Amino acid sequence: MAEKKRLQNLGNWLKFLGTAGARFVMIKQLRASGGIWLSFSGSNILIDPGPGSLVKCALSRPKLDPSKLDAIILTHKHLDHSNDINVMIEAMTGGGFKKRGRVFLPLDALDVDAVVLRHARNFPEEIVILKENSQYEIGKIKFTTPKRQIHTVETYGLKFKLNETTLSLITDTLYFKGIKDFYKADIIIINVVFYEPRPGVEHLSLQDAITIIQEINPKIAILTHFGMTMLKAKPHDIAMRLTKELGINVIAAYDGMRFELP
Numbered sequence: 001m002a003e004k005k006r007l008q009n010l011g012n013w014l015k016f017l018g019t020a021g022a023r024f025v026m027i028k029q030l031r032a033s034g035g036i037w038l039s040f041s042g043s044n045i046l047i048d049p050g051p052g053s054l055v056k057c058a059l060s061r062p063k064l065d066p067s068k069l070d071a072i073i074l075t076h077k078h079l080d081h082s083n084d085i086n087v088m089i090e091a092m093t094g095g096g097f098k099k100r101g102r103v104f105l106p107l108d109a110l111d112v113d114a115v116v117l118r119h120a121r122n123f124p125e126e127i128v129i130l131k132e133n134s135q136y137e138i139g140k141i142k143f144t145t146p147k148r149q150i151h152t153v154e155t156y157g158l159k160f161k162l163n164e165t166t167l168s169l170i171t172d173t174l175y176f177k178g179i180k181d182f183y184k185a186d187i188i189i190i191n192v193v194f195y196e197p198r199p200g201v202e203h204l205s206l207q208d209a210i211t212i213i214q215e216i217n218p219k220i221a222i223l224t225h226f227g228m229t230m231l232k233a234k235p236h237d238i239a240m241r242l243t244k245e246l247g248i249n250v251i252a253a254y255d256g257m258r259f260e261l262p
């Protein structure tokens with residue numbers, strides 16, 4: 001049984017420990033907010049550990065063991081992305097007793113209104129400050145932060161190179177021209193908060209997501225980080241409709257969804 005569980009966790013995959021976007025879906029936990037776990041070639045990364053990330057790891061089937069994490073990446077310090085970062089750092093570092101793992105984050109996550117506690121900053125092997133248009137490596141996982149997003153705090157989207165496959169995570173941002181050039185990839189994950197455009201709020205709407213999908217023309221587009229209006233419009237139905245209309249495989253992420261990487 002234990003062997004079967006161990007084998008299920010091998011391979012290359014993403015697991016959505018949450019698909020909640022923005023405040024109300026998170027506060028009410030209409031969707032969970034634990035972030036995304038990426039496992040590739042034996043390396044394990046947790047991206048954006050929002051509220052409940054630790055709990056979701058423990059409840060995952062098979063269980064996800066945070067002491068096996070090689071890195072935690074924070075795209076930005078908003079609570080729906082960062083709330084569990086301290087406890088996940090503790091978990092990654094064996095309660096703070098084993099100096100291991102790396103934490104990647106924007107500088108302002110350590111600055112005024114820091115989200116990483118001072119005493120937890122010594123636990124990981126290294127804290128790496130993300131900068132625009134920079135490259136990083138975690139085991140066989142390579143990633144870049146092509147562009148600082150347009151969002152109320154310092155925010156970076158991520159573009160991974162996983163052997164021959166590219167994978168972009170277009171995190172919270174206002175739509176901007178040229179987004180396609182920064183995030184062109186085989187698989188794109190888009191944080192879609194609003195069903196209808198909401199001018200003045202620095203988040204993507206469904207229309208923005210459609211534009212991005214058409215511009216990039218990926219093999220697969222995964223929608224996640226849903227706000228209330230997106231949930232009401234039923235993300236799964238939207239994804240099926242878009243798959244037909246755009247001729248591109250569009251998937252709506254759900255809590256606990258495991259996505260096998262090629």
Ligand SMILES: [Zn+2]
Binds near residue numbers: 021078080172
């Ligand atoms: Zn967010």
Ligand SMILES: [Zn+2]
Binds near residue numbers: 151
């Ligand atoms: Zn945000």
